[in-house]
Amino acid sequence: MAAPLPLRTKLFALMEGLTGASIADEPPEAVPARRARRTKLLSSPVGRWVAGRPHRAAHIVDRTVELQPVEITGLESATVPVTLRLRIYRPSGSAPGPLPVVVLFHGGGWVLGEPEQDEWWASHMAAESPCVVVSVDYRLAPENPYPAAVFDCWSSLLWVVERAAELGVDATRVVVAGDSAGGNLAAVVADLAAQSGLSALVGQVLVYPGTEMEDVFPSEREHAEAPVLTSRGMRAFVRLYLDGADPYAPTAAPLRGSLAGAAIPALIQVAGHDPLRDNGVFYADALREKGGDVTLTEYENAVHGYLSLPGVSPPARRALAETIEFVRRVTNPEISGEPGSQARSDA
Template identity: 35%
Template sequence: MRWTSLASLLTVLVTALVASSFSTAAENGADKDMQAVLEAHASLKPKPIETLSPAEARTQPTPADAANVVLKKQGKRTDPETLVPGVKSADRSIAGAVGKIPARIYTPSGTGPFPVIVYYHGGGWVIGDKEVYDGGARGLAKQANAVVVSVDYRLAPEHKFSASWDDALAAYKWTLTNAASINGDPKKLALAGESAGGNLAVATAIAVRDANLQAPLHVLAVYPVSQTSTTTESYEKHANAKPLNRPMIKWFVDKLINSPSDLKDPRLQLIDAKLKNLPSVTIINASIDPLLSDGVMLEDALKKAGVPVERKMYSGVTHEFFGMAAVVQKAKEAQEYAGKRLKQAFGG
């Protein structure tokens, strides 16, 4: 009887734990389709990034992998050209700050020349690449009807701050010079990025202004890093969120910076940068994200500087949702909104 009672007790405890995990997700407000991706990611058993070496972290299952798990469960194909029809891609090397860097060029169907978007992936400047963030870049090519140049800038800790920013600017310069060769209109350029890449997009716009180069017509910053404090309202509220949490961000920063003084650099501390005379900006945020407050603070700083800015927050989704249009409805809506904003800036 004791063993039977113990087994019954364990069953009750396990059931309670499972119920608790789902109720926590419900309390966090994740939409059903977003929750499906989070559960798929958990099923891949990723190790906590903050406990790994950079090399190990780069091999972990990604949210993009999780989205593919959901697609397969739905009996759907996962190849990118099926998910985003009408957009072709080709990989090549372009000029970085100190040598060639990989890039992926996305081209929509049609004759062109098309506007061109220089796009920077996320991953805390330590992990991530054009492959992991294919969904966001490819979606922008479709929705904005533009060529997208997705850049694999150098990563830390092999290349500490400010290597990523230097490559980001170099990629913009390359695009200015070579837009026509990729069926692009060199007079219609924009910058875009997700997370760390959202920071790079804004920082590059500042660097372009300061270098007196031809300005981009628009900047799209999707849940950007805009400052270096980890005690904001959203950091406190979503400290243990998935797939991005506060310990991960501290790990990223530790691998990135040369010394604590880098944290005051305006390329990281964007809200304290000189923001006047930047092109119009669109900020996209997720409600379940430690970086939500970063978006709010960046919007406020841009408004104070007189920069035209529009920010939209999508409820029920987490960090990394933007590239998941194939499986998350809010991602589809966000990509459509981003495309509309970019088209308006391009004059189309």
């Protein structure tokens, strides 16, 4: 049973529940306006307090890049380049040699979100690991449904690896990371990398990831009306993203795939008060069955989205520290430590 929520999280949940309609109650054409309101709120003083401020020792720049079409088995390939924004975080000052790189995919149900919502997480990871973080502003549904985001995230990873020298990063020390929908995309990309023989990846960080599109797991029934994300909201995001596509396709639901990504060490974090909790738990179990090095941590007194809500979710700081520790471990072989393959609880 999940631990009680901290008071500030309860107050935030109450306010959040009183503002705006559920994504499940809005027509697809209202999504762009919802995004605009979300961006405005994020840039407000209240939004910056809730989402946390960037690390002072992180240097942040935006870069617009043109990504060439790539092929993914089972998906119809794009025929024209795609132009995307990458938000790049690096530690200020000089650092010895090429740095490890984390390619980060934000959450938002494949429908909402932008790299700025992960500013606190990304900038602290860059400054404290240290590493370079490349956060991908991938295309969103319903304007660009599945598999657009899959192509964008896979192409972005390949772009980073190919331009490692230009970016000042080590192409042999790459981690993919993401939260919620971004965790789904990170898991898919890790699987694609393993299947293609790309040796660049050394780890994956999946924070309350969505790994299944169709089945209803126990945590969804238990926390159907949870703060931040409800069962109805989950299902609405899936409908908008898939737009009628196969919910069992491994590039949509990584739990249904070959789990080739088990070859890459994984840190999986889940929240106790989250309908998506079992998506992460079952994915960790599946990777372990394939022999994967997996660390699973449940933050029992947290809600979905906690890593983007440090102002109202006290567990966020412990979760951040855990992600930084994991990135250091998998990108620095000289750091000793036992493999994960364990379940941890952090209330």
